[in-house]
Amino acid sequence: MPADTPPLLSMRGIDKSFPGVHALRGVDLSLAHGEVLALLGENGAGKSTLMKVLAGVYPPDAGRILLAGAEVRFRTPQQARRAGVAVIHQELNLIPALTGCENIFLGQEGSAGLVSRGAEARAAAALLARLGLSVPLHVPCRRLTVAQQQIVEIAKALLHDARIIVMDEPTAALTPLETRQLFRIVGELKARGLGIVYISHRLEEIFQVADRIAVLRDGANVRDCATAAVDRPALIEMMVGRALTEEYPRRVPRIGPPRLVAEGLVRGRAVRGVSLEVRRGEVLAVTGLVGSGRTETARLIFGADRPEAGRVLLDGRALRVRGPRDAIRAGIALLPEDRKTEGLVLAHALRDNFALPNLSWLSRLGFVRRRLERERYAEYASRLRVRAPAPTERARNLSGGNQQKLVLAKWLARRCNVLLFDEPTRGIDVGARYEIYRLINDLAAEGKAILMISSDLPEVLGMADRILVMHEGRITGEITDARRADQRQIMELAVRGAEEAA
Amino acid sequence: MTRKQAIRRGLVGLANYGMLPVLVLLCLLFSVQTITEQQPEGAAAGRALAAAILARTPPRPRVAAFVQAHEADAALVQALAAGLEAAGGELVATARGDAAEAARVIEAAAAAGTPLAALACTRATAAWPAVRAAARDHPTLGDPPVVTPPGYLWPQFLMPANIRNVANSISIIAIIAIGMTLVIITGGIDLSVGSVIALAAVLATLLIRDGIALGPLRLLGGSLEATPATMIAASLVAVAVCGLVGLASGALITVFRLPAFIVTLAMMLIARGTAKDLTQSESVYQIPPAYTWLGGQSSLGGIPNAVLLMLLLYAAAWVLMHRTVLGRYLYAVGGNAEAARLSGVPVTRVLLFAYFLCGLLAGVGGIVMASRTKSGSATYGEMYELYAIAAVVVGGTSISGGEGSILGTLIGAFIIAVIETGMNLTHVPAERQPIVLGGVILGAVLLDRFKQWAWRRRAAPAD
Ligand SMILES: Nc1ncnc2c1ncn2[C@@H]1O[C@H](COP(=O)(O)OP(=O)(O)OP(=O)(O)O)[C@@H](O)[C@H]1O
Ligand SMILES: [Mg+2]
Numbered sequence: 001m002p003a004d005t006p007p008l009l010s011m012r013g014i015d016k017s018f019p020g021v022h023a024l025r026g027v028d029l030s031l032a033h034g035e036v037l038a039l040l041g042e043n044g045a046g047k048s049t050l051m052k053v054l055a056g057v058y059p060p061d062a063g064r065i066l067l068a069g070a071e072v073r074f075r076t077p078q079q080a081r082r083a084g085v086a087v088i089h090q091e092l093n094l095i096p097a098l099t100g101c102e103n104i105f106l107g108q109e110g111s112a113g114l115v116s117r118g119a120e121a122r123a124a125a126a127l128l129a130r131l132g133l134s135v136p137l138h139v140p141c142r143r144l145t146v147a148q149q150q151i152v153e154i155a156k157a158l159l160h161d162a163r164i165i166v167m168d169e170p171t172a173a174l175t176p177l178e179t180r181q182l183f184r185i186v187g188e189l190k191a192r193g194l195g196i197v198y199i200s201h202r203l204e205e206i207f208q209v210a211d212r213i214a215v216l217r218d219g220a221n222v223r224d225c226a227t228a229a230v231d232r233p234a235l236i237e238m239m240v241g242r243a244l245t246e247e248y249p250r251r252v253p254r255i256g257p258p259r260l261v262a263e264g265l266v267r268g269r270a271v272r273g274v275s276l277e278v279r280r281g282e283v284l285a286v287t288g289l290v291g292s293g294r295t296e297t298a299r300l301i302f303g304a305d306r307p308e309a310g311r312v313l314l315d316g317r318a319l320r321v322r323g324p325r326d327a328i329r330a331g332i333a334l335l336p337e338d339r340k341t342e343g344l345v346l347a348h349a350l351r352d353n354f355a356l357p358n359l360s361w362l363s364r365l366g367f368v369r370r371r372l373e374r375e376r377y378a379e380y381a382s383r384l385r386v387r388a389p390a391p392t393e394r395a396r397n398l399s400g401g402n403q404q405k406l407v408l409a410k411w412l413a414r415r416c417n418v419l420l421f422d423e424p425t426r427g428i429d430v431g432a433r434y435e436i437y438r439l440i441n442d443l444a445a446e447g448k449a450i451l452m453i454s455s456d457l458p459e460v461l462g463m464a465d466r467i468l469v470m471h472e473g474r475i476t477g478e479i480t481d482a483r484r485a486d487q488r489q490i491m492e493l494a495v496r497g498a499e500e501a502a
Numbered sequence: 503m504t505r506k507q508a509i510r511r512g513l514v515g516l517a518n519y520g521m522l523p524v525l526v527l528l529c530l531l532f533s534v535q536t537i538t539e540q541q542p543e544g545a546a547a548g549r550a551l552a553a554a555i556l557a558r559t560p561p562r563p564r565v566a567a568f569v570q571a572h573e574a575d576a577a578l579v580q581a582l583a584a585g586l587e588a589a590g591g592e593l594v595a596t597a598r599g600d601a602a603e604a605a606r607v608i609e610a611a612a613a614a615g616t617p618l619a620a621l622a623c624t625r626a627t628a629a630w631p632a633v634r635a636a637a638r639d640h641p642t643l644g645d646p647p648v649v650t651p652p653g654y655l656w657p658q659f660l661m662p663a664n665i666r667n668v669a670n671s672i673s674i675i676a677i678i679a680i681g682m683t684l685v686i687i688t689g690g691i692d693l694s695v696g697s698v699i700a701l702a703a704v705l706a707t708l709l710i711r712d713g714i715a716l717g718p719l720r721l722l723g724g725s726l727e728a729t730p731a732t733m734i735a736a737s738l739v740a741v742a743v744c745g746l747v748g749l750a751s752g753a754l755i756t757v758f759r760l761p762a763f764i765v766t767l768a769m770m771l772i773a774r775g776t777a778k779d780l781t782q783s784e785s786v787y788q789i790p791p792a793y794t795w796l797g798g799q800s801s802l803g804g805i806p807n808a809v810l811l812m813l814l815l816y817a818a819a820w821v822l823m824h825r826t827v828l829g830r831y832l833y834a835v836g837g838n839a840e841a842a843r844l845s846g847v848p849v850t851r852v853l854l855f856a857y858f859l860c861g862l863l864a865g866v867g868g869i870v871m872a873s874r875t876k877s878g879s880a881t882y883g884e885m886y887e888l889y890a891i892a893a894v895v896v897g898g899t900s901i902s903g904g905e906g907s908i909l910g911t912l913i914g915a916f917i918i919a920v921i922e923t924g925m926n927l928t929h930v931p932a933e934r935q936p937i938v939l940g941g942v943i944l945g946a947v948l949l950d951r952f953k954q955w956a957w958r959r960r961a962a963p964a965d
Contacts (some may be wrong), residue, residue, distance in 0.1 A: 110907065166583045210865075294684065302844075304843075304844055322841070324843055324844050324845070324846055325843075325847070325848055328845075328846040329846075334844065336841075336844055341838070341840060341841070342840055342841055343841060343844075344838070344841055345833075345834055345837035345838040345841050345842070345904065346837075346838065347837050347838075347904050347905055348833065348834070348837050348904070352833070352834075354844065355830065355846040356834055356841075356846075356847065357845040357846050359827045359830060360827075363826075363827045366826050366827050366828065367825055367826055367827070368825060368826065368827060368830065370825075402527050410845070457542075
């Protein structure tokens, strides 16, 4: 690139404060044509905020943005989009009642305001086919899983002619197969000269996809270098500010008799006869492709949905669960898939959210024991490193990773005997992950049964005692000795399922 | 900071602070507008009178007082005597009653031949002919001046009687607004409360008039011979029935997942229709006078009982909402019902409770109304549901649920009452008053919207 061409994007001295939080303190960022920049940092470091400033969601308090050398000032996301900035937001922004197709074309129906459904459907299908991704486009988005919604979001961003694409944790809910497709697309976009900002807490992805790395800590630049110039431990140290000797804490499993047994669970097309058992002290990982029925299985066990057939036994006794309340009473917890719609009351205080499933033991005679509540919240918030200005802050104002930590905290505090975790570390940074893994190990050591749904294969391999692979509503593979498995083995099981079904 | 920013920041501050500043501003406004000369009464008047007399007479004055025969004037005389004695003076004669009594007292004083330093009067007694003519007709009195307590400037709006009136006039709406707050916080609405007021009033008064019978067994006597026990029992039965009406609405809303708006709209028609049917559209008034204790009498130094009940209920509701598990559940269900359900909140039961309590409190409102008017009629409480909703919304509770406060509703109710009585005091024509009230409600909602908008600008992603 000749030295006199200005970079595609240059952000200078960006400053942004929220009440009680100085989120960005004079951040600089630049992006060249055809470059993939990984934007890294701990939860709450300011990554999403910086990208929202770029996308016209928030006005910066100070600082300048230059697109190809010309200063721009976006007042609305529409203006940014028209200037060629497309963002896949970390938090999904689809309209639940509209179909995937309608969501993709939202805001740019034909010029006369008319909607040509046939043409739209064809274009959307073609787009997905080109991306090599698949997702049902004609059902309301509220019925899609988080991962499927993520794919719709990606399609939506790619549809527009963009010069810059920001991907804020696009793979947090995706499995390696979908992630690989996404990287293929990233490669194509890059070849066409687009600039891409890529945010992720999955470090192995960074080395696959990024040309350059920029690290934020506490809203300030700490490092900017070529990917080739660092290795994984150095990267972790840059982000967390200290070295982390191991990413998955060691544990000697002491596995006892079966604690949770599910037999022949069926519901619609999502779950077609799933039987599984989790033993005392065992961490069972369930993985599989997007839409394989993992989430639905957990919801059936928890009573969030009603199974059409099948039963659940807890410690050898059949459970009658009419709803989540019964399940929780019996000692089963579910960390739900979508923190925004299922995990949190976004408009309420962090502490109230934390207390919600725990009020039965945080109260006496129906009155909330507020001191106890304060103390327990403080304890869990500091263990999980929830970064927030105050316990009374609204959950909505937390960064994505910190929201996830809050959902984890509320369920860990409940101390249930069976824990169903659906993507527990989705969007959580490496430092806090380690702490969470330690908590999970402690729970297992106490004889609790843990079922962990995860698409993050390194995590599955690092944490699980046993692995189940699901495909299209069935369990299609099992790895009994997870310590000796590798990613390829899991992927083969998941894909073989796909081939068998095809 | 530009001026625009300053204004914006000010508005946001106002909105964040709730509507309390608005209430205070309104009170100030009406206070300033209604400043007039006020007459002191009772002991305060006595003290002021003593001071006025001591200021304009030679030391150790001998004084005669002329007052009417009511309680306030008795207190006046007592305070006057004490004030004079403290300065070495003496209250030598007191006329209590009418002008004729005053004449007798003057005659007696004149006959005794001792001069008086002053004639202490109130505004009313100073006009009595005997008092006015005393100095001229009886030179032996030594030409005593007639002294009245000096007046002072004070807003009519802030007179204790007016404040009592404001509180009393809003008490019924404020009581039903408690239940409405709960229901709205859960994300629902209850349009039936106005009709339920009528139902409660009619049921209670009918039961009192006809006595309570169980089949052929006559348990309690009715009509004017009804005992307090009958009246209490009748009121409780009526309130309980109203609770059941609320419970029925709640059941339809939760079990069949019908919209609260429709269910309670239907319930509104059913309740009012039942009240009309029971009374044949006539008012029920054969009630013992003692029944007015709750709605028409005062205790604790002149605070109306209805206001006391209202304050008590607000305190209880505050504890419920902010200190109990149930309160947390109510908020959680309104904030995100699915997240609440997945956290083990018994969503159906919580909703049932909200509608049950709303019906119950509407019943209590109806009893207060029946007691105040000593009668029951199917026309009671018309439009009250709208005033209650207005109080809730003006008080800052979000109509979409999950957010709001019980004390906000109390403030909202008072804002409505202050505007209504304030407009009466400042002689705004009755026809024009609803326009102002409507404007205020719109203003409150706009302020709330502004808060959300500002918060979005500063904060949230486009979600
Ligand atoms: N709308 C808001 N109101 C108040 N504070 C906010 C708001 N949005 C973000 N913050 C705060 O700004 C800081 C940066 O948040 P941001 O979302 O940019 O973090 P992040 O780097 O994207 O983290 P994560 O990895 O968890 O997604 C956090 O402390 C967060 O609490
Ligand atoms: Mg983020």
